Amino acid sequence: MLLLIDAGNTRVKWALMPTARLSQPDSLGRWDDSGSVEHAQVGQLVDTWRNAHVSRVILSNVAGADMRAELECALLSVLGLKPVPLEWFTSVPQLAGLRNGYRNPAQLGCDRFASAIAARALYPDEPLIVATCGTATTVDAVSAEGVFIGGMILPGLGLMASSLARNTAQLPEVAASLPVSTPFADHTDAAIVSGCIAAQAGAIERAVAAHASSGAAVRCILSGGAADLITPHLSFSTTRVDNLVLIGLQTVAASSLSVLPVTTAPSC
Template sequence: MIICFDSGNSRIKWGVHDGNAWLAQGAVAHADVAELASLPARWDRPERVMLANVAGAEAAQRIRQQLQAWAPQFCDVQPVAERAGVTNLYRNPAQLGVDRWCALIGAHGLFPRDSIVVMAGTATTIDSLDAAGTFLGGMILPGLDLMRRALARDTAGLAYADGQYAAQPRCTDDAIVTGCIEAQAGAIERAWTRLNAGDALCVLSGGNAELIGKYLVIPHVLAHNLPLEGLRQLAAEP
């Protein structure tokens, strides 16, 4: 049994895999990390506990404190030049975010073809991956909520927008929400156009994936919790 943890900017996602299928998945806010303490009592001691953490050393320490029973099985994942069939062409491979690294591994394992791998959460990352598993490069932009908060914080007359997408927005809230969605979709579609060799796929994951996917005009698929899938694949390696 493999237990995987993806500690992101906002939440800690977790999953339990028995080698054939996911038995359970869940998520807690960082403020509620104590809720993880119930997991060791619910699951037998796993073979490995995989952690991908982008929330800082203190967050990782708090997670470990709640899971002391699994301490001997813990494995902190870090990005490297090559693992699990994926080659990392980042100028300094270690500087690639570990959540992006795991998402790329997860996407390549599920869809071994030219792909744009999108993680749409607090930030949106848009990464290009070819069919051979080579990570060519990628982009980072503010997520939908960060875009709206930036306008509310840094402009005098714009509150945090609670509008709807519209082809021709006719109120300010709708104009902001539409602009943010169009910015996300446009960046994704531009990356896809650069990569596309006729059958490239856009793989969407993260809390805003389903919303953004509604407005894309390129082939795409939802793949929830891609970093967990990547962690599972890493755990399965010798």
Template sequence: MTQDWLFDFGNTRLKCAPLGADGGVGDVRAFAPSEIDSLPSGGVAYLASVAGEDARVRLLDALTGRFRRIAIARTTATFDGLRIAYANPRKLGVDRFLAMIGARDAWPALVVGVGTGLTIDLVDAGGLHRGGRIAPSPTLMREMLHARATQLAPIGGTYAEFANDTEDALVSGCDGAAVALIERSATEATRLLGSAPTLLLHGGGADALHAHLPDARVRSTLVLEGLARWAHMEAAA
């Protein structure tokens, strides 16, 4: 039987995984946008993309030659028990939408994506999205600082609460800002819901922040998990 695949295309990398017969996510592969000639082939390509238009078109061209059909996931007002807070569903990134769906087994949940941006979304036990936040991720903060002041290194350093070296101060400040925003969101979510939601981290920068958020759980494939649920329902429609 021809294999169907899941594709999560972000601003900096492409992740893909085979869609399991049970609707789960198989082994994940990661590609740089320049490596699309190495993509797998199969039956249906289920795609979630927040990449820029030019990059998305290049990926679609590559997938068209490798797959029988391409199904593109889009944000909708309701799906699989989730009801989003946005009045205009098109304004909510499909990665955030799918991550909340992927977290269905953990609702109520505070879903934190750490990629190019830092996204935070709260879903209550009944599947109601209570809204969220968007900020630069620690990686983007470092890159933005370096772009304005080239003497500030975009990478490197060791986290410390009070650093005594510039590189250490940079990583401590940028990671610390993200951690503080997540902790503030968790506190406010607990106040709003009356109990603490499950804190879930996903995305390429999740592991670095997890060291400072011991109560969090890392679910690195959360978007692909949500896409797998979306694919299962799309195939059954």
């Protein structure tokens, strides 16, 4: 079995599928099992993965060195003495049909690169805006020719709202999920959320408009936990795709037997 792992800023997502099915058409995002846990619950995944007969592991991690070590130790418990290297996904100049246009390709967040690979694999030969609305919101442009052009990073919807409430005198802490039906709110809680949603939607709309300046129709792909809150406030239709990073890792797995830096799990 192939085990894909996406360690994000807040949660760890994972998916399992038979390696033999990688070459089958329409297999992207179709897994035998998958799930998501908070960082503190990573140890609980050992029991879930132990009986999966894992033969290959590909990981994306933007949660830091401590999370990497925790995942390595968890996988050591799962794999035991089996010689299964851990393939750590990193951003490189070119991979799986996508060219990385960052000035320093290695500086691009591996989650953003994986998401762009997934978007390109799902919608080849289309100009794309890939907006992931999570702890942070990233808005990235991919050309129809398969070039990651660049993008934007801004605080996510929840982080933006809580930061405003925390750092402005007498403003309440509000939930980012507070319904907003008009841009001009008549009470402070809704005014905070309305402003934050307008900022998120505005960044995405600005990116789509800039990418469409060449005249081609741009597909806007939305992913992440806050996507459903932002979508109704956009002036155009979008394509919702969950688990873009995992789909990107699956695309990379299908493109080569091994193209990533590998390590063996440490002693824990």
